[in-house]
Amino acid sequence: MSQRTGMFGAPVTDLASALRSGADFVVVGAPYDHGASYRPGSRFGPEALRRVSTTVHRLDDDLRGSYDIEQGRRLMENVGVLDIGDLLGTLGDLGRDVLDALEDTVAALAAAGATPMVLGGDHSITLRVVDGLTRHHEQVGVLHLDAHYDHGAVRTGPRDAVHHGNFLDWVVGNPRVACLAQFGIRQLVPDPPEASATVLRWPGRSALSIPPAEIVAALPPDLVWHISLDVDVLDPTVMPSTGTVLPGGWTYNETVDLLGGLADLLPIVGVDVVELLPGPDEAPAITISALLLRLMDRIARSNLSA
Secondary structure, three states: OOOOOOHHHOOEOOHHHHHHHOOOEEEEEEOOOOOOOOOOOHHHHHHHHHHHHOOOOOOOOOOOOEEEOOOOEEEOOOOOEEEEEEOOOOOOOOOHHHHHHHHHHHHHHHHHOOEEEEEEOOOOHHHHHHHHHHOOOOOEEEEEEOOOOOOOOOOOOOOOOOOOOOOHHHHHHOOOEEEEEEEOOOOOOOOOOOOOOOEEEEOOOHHHHOOHHHHHHHOOOOOEEEEEEEHHHEOOOOOOOOOOOOOOOEOHHHHHHHHHHHHHHOOEEEEEEEOOOOOOOOHHHHHHHHHHHHHHHHHHHHHHHO
């Protein structure tokens, strides 16, 4: 644990204290990019998000939140957030101990009733996040926002070949994952993907013109859901700081609206954000910080009304 100031200025503590705290969200940094197949650098994502996040919102001791003039209400009012810092690995181990610690940490937070907010890192970390959630929850759905499929065939065997472009093969192979819902995919591939009862897709911008309630009606009922947000679902004009950019993506407001609409209607038990490759321009990290703030607010409001 190397940070003294957490996401949105949240107190930085250890896992044991976070588990006892009753916090609504616990931020976990996973600075791992050994699963990147093209450009590394997403290991610097957690630090960049923490550094700029207080320009968007700063938590205070009385949990008053921040007033949003657009919505005419306070965001994050009475929402508790803690940050346990980054999970640090051992040199020469390719970060595998980070992944083991990530799975154990997410499982512990899920059992304690806190929502883990995982800051990546490349997208392969999501496999271990889902593994952690399914150690506690019997049946989980995954909402996957991405420009890329990251899934070709169902796999359950050895994981030596896991990377950020195929990790969903093992996610779908997890018997406790009942549904993978993919949004925003616009990657060109040699052949159409095989049909699957487990995988649903709203490619490109198609989900943006559908009411969230219509999307939710197409999903299996009685699941808890994890949101995995690859920042490249946003258009490169909005989000250039990622490893594999593709044109034709979403705007910031479109992403906020869809995620918020889904969070209003589905029980969200985990979130990860991945593939941010920070550079000299702080605007992309600020954009993602603002998006996460609004998503956390919607998840918290939905939980209170449930």
